[in-house]
Amino acid sequence: METLHFLLGGFAVALSPANLMVAATGAFIGTIVGMLPGLGPINGVAILMPLAFALKLPPETALILLAAVYMGCEYGGRISSILLNVPGDAGAIMTALDGHPMAKKGLAGVALSISAWSSFVGSLIATIGIVLFAPLLARWALAFGPAEYFALMCFAFACITGLMGDAPVKAALAAMIGLSLSTVGLDSNSGVYRFTGGNVHLSDGIQFIVVVIGVFSVSEILLMLEQHHSSSGLIQVSGRKLFNLKELALTWPGTLRSAVVGFVVGVLPGAGATIASAMTYSMEKRMAGPDGHFGDGDIRGVTAPEAANNASAAGSFVPMLTLGVPGSGTTAVMVGALSLYNITPGPALFTQNPALVWGLIASLFIANVMLLVINIPMVGVFTKVLRLPNWTLVPGILAVSAVGVYSVHATTFDLMLMSGLGVAGYLLRKQGMPMAPLILGFVLGDLMEQNLRRALSITNGELGILVESPISIGLWIGAAAMVIVPPLMRLRAHRKVAAAAA
Amino acid sequence: MSDRILGAACLLAGAGMAWAAHDYAAPISYEPVGPRAFPLLLAALMALAGGWLIARPGPQGFGLGREHYRSIGLAMAAVFAYAALFETLGFPLATAVMALPIGMAFGGSWKQSLAAGVAMGLALYLMFDKLLDVVLPTGLLSFVLGGR
Known part of the structure; x- marks a missing residue:
């Protein structure tokens, strides 16, 4: 009941004209960013975050904008998957497998509309999931002390490195780099300047915006140089624009299943939209059995991953809002955005700043409806953007990124640092290093150090406190499992393949 | 550039961090853990990961076209x-x-x-x-x- 009361309060915040307009703008921009190959939710949120701050939007409005962009990206990725066979963002890779064959058969309109619908269902179910579970988790997390928080952050890093696929050492290294970058500047406890080299510009630390823009915008531009996409293969949308009832009935159970799975995967730190969509695609493929023609334009192969990637995007708000520990790169950027406003997300936020939390949750519902409305009839507008040549698009991205960085401190130093971090990020990414752990490290660095020091202050330096409470012991065990189990599973899979080949 | 170069760079960065951080000390200390511990911990872990990459580099090289x-x-x-x-x-x-x-x-x-x-x-x-x-x-x- 209490939840319902808060949710209504949230709707009052989200339905204010300014926030409605911001949500609509975010949804529109997000769809475009998600659709453009090479730019995903993390780039979109990174580029828009400094602008939200520079425009002096209040924190809840800024967060609504970023959340709408995030959801919009998960919608937009499917458009280029279906029409170009090039996923617009990582979560839409699976959508291309059946979406593009459908488009080739002349069913582009059907594929686009049913995937918009399943995106909507996925987001809706996941948002309901947030309403149901987030307050419970937040209440439980209020009991966390500094030692538990330190263990929780180690667990988040373990998840993001363990689940990040083939190079766990590189993911761990990325986290270390991010954590190290966060130690630059004045240490507030002791008054010591760390790693500044005497430079005044570094004395209050490296600006979060500079790191995010450098690593996700500048380096992305350099990466895009090697992966030129032309819009020549773009399939024209013709024929039937809307799915029919038979198609709806066929895909309905799979959409619901995938939404639930996507939400659960999204709540776990580290596992995001990419894993969720891949999991549900293979799940639906197995369940369909011999009467499915997956890979050849099966409509269920379009709806399942789309429902899952949207649900997981919404689900990833849960750890961010309730624990203050983001589980994905995109939510890490949002935590950084809140820190610009001196707001630290965490369980206390639910009681201290209900307008922010519930306003965000309510606006997820609203942005979702808006996205459905703009994505079904307005698909033609978006495909026009796909024809925009890269020689206008890329300089535009760089210019807007520079404006964002410049708007914070108005120094050339920050712009140069952005360029340097961009080039460094590019080289590291070329080397196969994921950037999400880096940004997570940078966002959590200060919090992690503070909690470690606070915990050890309680016992006057005795390390035992870190493994004292059952909660921290559980988290440490979970972290160890996350680091040990996935490599073992991969090893087993390798052996199986080798055995089958022999 | 191969994994070995990346590993060596990380080893160097870890050593540099440790060298820069070794004399960070609070003039007046209120707490058992000072400003030095966390950076040193990170430097050690970074060097460790760098050493790992040197010892066991991945198969793929630098894919720069x-x-x-x-x-x-x-x-x-x-x-x-x-x-x-x-x-x-x-x-x-x-x-x-x-x-x-x-x-x-x-x-x-x-x-x-x-x-x-x-x-x-x-x-x-x-x-x-x-x-x-x-x-x-x-x-x-x-x-x-x-x-x-």
Whole structure:
């Protein structure tokens, strides 16, 4: 009941004209960013975050904008998957497998509309999931002390490195780099300047915006140089624009299943939209059995991953809002955005700043409806953007990124640092290093150090406190499992393949 | 560049961090853990991971396409030049100058890239500075546009 009361309060915040307009703008921009190959939710949120701050939007409005962009990206990725066979963002890779064959058969309109619908269902179910579970988790997390928080952050890093696929050492290294970058500047406890080299510009630390823009915008531009996409293969949308009832009935159970799975995967730190969509695609493929023609334009192969990637995007708000520990790169950027406003997300936020939390949750519902409305009839507008040549698009991205960085401190130093971090990020990414752990490290660095020091202050330096409470012991065990189990599973899979080949 | 070079770089970075952090000490200490412990811990872990990469490098090398060397070098130089000239030339001019090499690296002709850059520089300046109140430098054009 209490939840319902808060949710209504949230709707009052989200339905204010300014926030409605911001949500609509975010949804529109997000769809475009998600659709453009090479730019995903993390780039979109990174580029828009400094602008939200520079425009002096209040924190809840800024967060609504970023959340709408995030959801919009998960919608937009499917458009280029279906029409170009090039996923617009990582979560839409699976959508291309059946979406593009459908488009080739002349069913582009059907594929686009049913995937918009399943995106909507996925987001809706996941948002309901947030309403149901987030307050419970937040209440439980209020009991966390500094030692538990330190263990929780180690667990988040373990998840993001363990689940990040083939190079766990590189993911761990990325986290270390991010954590190290966060130690630059004045240490507030002791008054010591760390790693500044005497430079005044570094004395209050490296600006979060500079790191995010450098690593996700500048380096992305350099990466895009090697992966030129032309819009020549773009399939024209013709024929039937809307799915029919038979198609709806066929895909309905799979959409619901995938939404639930996507939400659960999204709540776990580290596992995001990419894993969720891949999991549900293979799940639906197995369940369909011999009467499915997956890979050849099966409509269920379009709806399942789309429902899952949207649900997981919404689900990833849960750890961010309730624990203050983001589980994905995109939510890490949002935590950084809140820190610009001196707001630290965490369980206390639910009681201290209900307008922010519930306003965000309510606006997820609203942005979702808006996205459905703009994505079904307005698909033609978006495909026009796909024809925009890269020689206008890329300089535009760089210019807007520079404006964002410049708007914070108005120094050339920050712009140069952005360029340097961009080039460094590019080289590291070329080397196969994921950037999400880096940004997570940078966002959590200060919090992690503070909690470690606070915990050890309680016992006057005795390390035992870190493994004292059952909660921290559980988290440490979970972290160890996350680091040990996935490599073992991969090893087993390798052996199986080798055995089958022999 | 291979994993070994990355590993060696991390080893060096870890050593450098440890060297820089070794004499960080609070003048008056209120707590058992000072400003030195966390950076030293990170330096150790970074060196450890670097050592791991040297000992067990992954199979794939550096996938930088040689045919892209020139355009990537050009784009990197353009990014740095843009940052350096942002305030001196001012946003509209610097953007036009930046859009020429970047646009050409992405397959535009020099006319197209320059035209796009000029249009974008002016349009974004008007939108951000005049409409949205995000102050941008005008640099050389300050005699026309005002500001600095």
